[in-house]
Amino acid sequence: MANVIEHHRHIIDFTLSSLLRRKGKNGALLLVYAVIVFILASVLFFSHALRREANLALSESPEIIVQRTMAGRYQTVPIFWSDRIRTINGVISVRPRLWGYQYDSVFQANYTLTVPAEHPPEPGSIDIGSGISRMRGAYPGDIISFAGHDGLPRSFTIRNVIDHESELLTSDLILLSDKDYRDFSGIPADQATDLTLRVRNPREYSTIAEKITRMFPEARPILRTEILRTYDALFGWRSGLIIVIFSAAIFAFAVFAWDKATGLSAEERREIGILKAVGWETSDILLMKFWEGIVLSLTAFLVGTILAYAHVFYTSVALFAPVLKGWSTLYPVFRLTPFIDLGQVATLFFLTVVPYTVTTIIPSWRAATIDPDAVMR
Amino acid sequence: MAQRRSTIYLGVTATLVLLLVGMFLYASNVVRTSRPLFARKTALVRQLQLTDLCLFTEASYTRHVSMTDISTPFQDSPMSLEHFPTGALVEPPFHLVRNHGQRD
Numbered sequence: 001m002a003n004v005i006e007h008h009r010h011i012i013d014f015t016l017s018s019l020l021r022r023k024g025k026n027g028a029l030l031l032v033y034a035v036i037v038f039i040l041a042s043v044l045f046f047s048h049a050l051r052r053e054a055n056l057a058l059s060e061s062p063e064i065i066v067q068r069t070m071a072g073r074y075q076t077v078p079i080f081w082s083d084r085i086r087t088i089n090g091v092i093s094v095r096p097r098l099w100g101y102q103y104d105s106v107f108q109a110n111y112t113l114t115v116p117a118e119h120p121p122e123p124g125s126i127d128i129g130s131g132i133s134r135m136r137g138a139y140p141g142d143i144i145s146f147a148g149h150d151g152l153p154r155s156f157t158i159r160n161v162i163d164h165e166s167e168l169l170t171s172d173l174i175l176l177s178d179k180d181y182r183d184f185s186g187i188p189a190d191q192a193t194d195l196t197l198r199v200r201n202p203r204e205y206s207t208i209a210e211k212i213t214r215m216f217p218e219a220r221p222i223l224r225t226e227i228l229r230t231y232d233a234l235f236g237w238r239s240g241l242i243i244v245i246f247s248a249a250i251f252a253f254a255v256f257a258w259d260k261a262t263g264l265s266a267e268e269r270r271e272i273g274i275l276k277a278v279g280w281e282t283s284d285i286l287l288m289k290f291w292e293g294i295v296l297s298l299t300a301f302l303v304g305t306i307l308a309y310a311h312v313f314y315t316s317v318a319l320f321a322p323v324l325k326g327w328s329t330l331y332p333v334f335r336l337t338p339f340i341d342l343g344q345v346a347t348l349f350f351l352t353v354v355p356y357t358v359t360t361i362i363p364s365w366r367a368a369t370i371d372p373d374a375v376m377r
Numbered sequence: 378m379a380q381r382r383s384t385i386y387l388g389v390t391a392t393l394v395l396l397l398v399g400m401f402l403y404a405s406n407v408v409r410t411s412r413p414l415f416a417r418k419t420a421l422v423r424q425l426q427l428t429d430l431c432l433f434t435e436a437s438y439t440r441h442v443s444m445t446d447i448s449t450p451f452q453d454s455p456m457s458l459e460h461f462p463t464g465a466l467v468e469p470p471f472h473l474v475r476n477h478g479q480r481d
Contacts, residue, residue, distance in 0.1 A: 012383035060419040061428045072448040118424045171431045226472035230443040234467050302393035326462040328435035337411050338404035
């Protein structure tokens with residue numbers, strides 16, 4: 001056993017010397033390889049952590065939401081719908097929900113205004129998300145004014161800033177009372193933005209949704225399971241972010257594989273010929289090439305994955321932030337909980353380390369099986 | 378005496394592997410201890426009746442991805458193309474695609 005280990009260590013010594021003789025080329029290869037792994041691992045860590053975060057946090061979102069559309073556009077829902085929907089078997093409660101958007105032209109930011117189901121602020125006061133507080137430098141006790149639906153300004157006193165820990169849910173929220181929201185938005189007292197339902201049995205969601213659409217053909221029910229599924233697939237393989245990054249990575253790997261599979265450089269061929277001439281076995285040469293592939297690909301995998309972890313969970317995906325922000329000026333500052341899917345890490349390992357190592361060995365095997373004299377010529 | 382190259386390489390690789398394993402163990406510990414945090418978040422979601430993560434704030438259909446409809450991304454004209462970058466990042470909600478034509 002000790003002999004086997006010593007044999008491998010000699011081969012590794014020789015492989016490292018051989019790699020260091022072409023340190024410029026191999027250094028660049030290692031760098032590019034590690035960057036590709038870093039980007040792929042960052043996307044995988046980020047999308048998985050976000051999916052889990054959404055899945056846990058939104059598990060208490062409304063069970064069914066009923067909206068109304070007309071010519072493909074949202075309309076407010078008449079509150080009398082609630083009474084009809086409440087008669088459906090299995091529906092425990094129906095509650096009108098008030099929410100909407102407000103564009104702040106001074107800060108060029110969009111806010112989400114909503115009336116909480118429980119403990120709303122008193123009329124004249126609001127609670128704001130920590131993103132708004134940070135952007136506007138606004139704190140409890142300050143007064144904020146917005147122009148309402150009629151163009152007249154309304155002033156609100158800030159009661160609270162919502163806790164920073166929930167910023168991924170509440171960064172852009174403004175919470176206000178039912179009375180203030182109706183006065184601000186102009187929604188009449190007999191209308192609501194949409195309706196939220198509580199249902200006794202989760203297996204009845206789709207049956208109840210069907211009954212609602214039969215009752216009101218213009219109704220558009222959205223189930224909690226559909227909300228959760230939206231976030232399951234948010235960064236699926238067809239989404240722009242994944243397609244762009246994965247196609248760039250696949251292209252880069254194709255270049256690597258092509259470079260390796262199309263053969264060895266004259267210098268590498270001569271090296272194999274000399275090793276054969278001085279008595280190396282074909283198996284030793286393949287072992288050397290195996291270690292060469294492992295040294296580059298495993299190091300790139302380890303460095304890329306570790307840096308990706310730090311990037312996603314310690315810097316809040318700082319490098320992707322410009323893409324995620326788009327044109328928005330109000331963006332949450334959040335730290336994701338490090339949910340890691342070990343299956344994804346294993347897949348990344350097999351997709352990055354194994355193909356490179358195999359494509360390193362195959363051309364060397366071809367060169368190592370022919371006569372040393374012919375190889376060196 | 379200078380260290381053998383294989384000793385240095387195996388030492389560095391072992392350190393990186395330990396770092397990676399340590400990171401994953403630390404992550405699983407953080408996940409375990411963040412249960413109270415998620416309990417507070419779900420209570421907030423229930424209180425405010427929230428449906429979406431506040432990940433993008435530039436357009437309504439990416440701010441509330443699960444609530445969006447087919448028409449909104451095209452705004453006011455059939456020839457008006459998608460002009461918010463985040464709209465190109467995310468997939469449309471599955472139920473929107475499946476139910477198109479049935480309910481919209």
